[in-house]
Amino acid sequence: MRQYWMTKDPIQINDCIERVIRPEAGAISTFIGIAREFTEGKRTLYLEYEAYVPMAVKQLERIGREIQDKWPEARTSIAHRIGDLGISEIAVAIAVSSPHRDEAFQASRYAIERIKEIVPIWKKEHWEDGTKWMGDQKEQVAYHDGKLKRGGK
Amino acid sequence: MRQYWMTKDPIQINDCIERVIRPEAGAISTFIGIAREFTEGKRTLYLEYEAYVPMAVKQLERIGREIQDKWPEARTSIAHRIGDLGISEIAVAIAVSSPHRDEAFQASRYAIERIKEIVPIWKKEHWEDGTKWMGDQKEQVAYHDGKLKRGGK
Amino acid sequence: MIQVLLFAGLKDKVGSSSLRIKEENITIEELKRTHLGIYGVEELLQQSMVAVNEEYAEMDTILKTGDVVAFVPPVSGG
């Protein structure tokens, strides 16, 4: 059972949760990114996600290793959707378990921030009046010169 | 459909998630507290939760109002189990949706901290060699003089 | 008549989850002192929060007949 995957099929958060449950775990923090219909009044019809799939999986695995380095007792699972998503469908699901809640919260937050930095996935907004490939949503200067922001230890 | 409830039946995180999804939501942060088998090597056989149920529901609703005051666009749902729980069963499930992830993370963290402060629920550990009612796990001085730590605005 | 609810360790030590006390117009502090002293649970009561009719209340709240007073030992939900 892979802990990190990309899929064209709808994601169930429980698929991630069941991969991180273990007897030492007392806390699970999950993060779910869903397709938002209204952004400051502007209406999205659907989202389209494209990815460099094999590399995206490797980068998700890398995020998992970074989390394990930072929080050794944490266990992580991440799934990301590709293709077309209707409103309120799950784009990304992250689950992190740990003995106590503090690390679980920190690690799941870390995971989504890193996804937005290093995982080769792109979102295209389909509005009523046009489309646009979104990028650079973190407004990281690091992107602009084409360099990778290093994480981990 | 109630957003906040206490139950003797197993909790599904999706029951909380479906209560907070809305077209403006792009992020959902959930927290799941599960029965941990091993705590620093000591083995728990099962957990028992007791609650002052009607008041506990009111306090969960109060936490929801506090969250709405702090993060007006957040929507919250919380379920807490009572009775006996086997290892890895869900004791508490929290889901918070919001347009963006920062508020969702903050609010779900806030919810679990407040649950541990003000909601009249008690956990009894059943170990191989005895039992104990747990209390004061936050080590809040506020408890020792019987005063309520005020939250909200 | 005032109803007193007890939970968790407090319930175990007192040996009951509910007490009925024939009093009214007394404060919670007075109720503790005059009616709960016999159970030897001073320390737990000292650590407990108190609720009247399902809402947290202060120790100087005056209890009316029919009120339900709950002693809430340090909570451990979640």
Place this chain on the structure above:
Amino acid sequence: MIQVLLFAGLKDKVGSSSLRIKEENITIEELKRTHLGIYGVEELLQQSMVAVNEEYAEMDTILKTGDVVAFVPPVSGG
């Protein structure tokens, strides 16, 4: 032979998701300058990270034949 992969806006502007370039022993920077200039995507390439064989790489990496170079425009997953 070097394979170049393009994604998202970069793919749309170039009009292809993959290019085959008859070169070897050149840096990524040189590849960009000599073979991608014709597509008018300098700004997007400038903002992009680059990966060789599915791992992020620096612009001065020297490409061997058979390498797969991916230009990764600012990502927007999650």
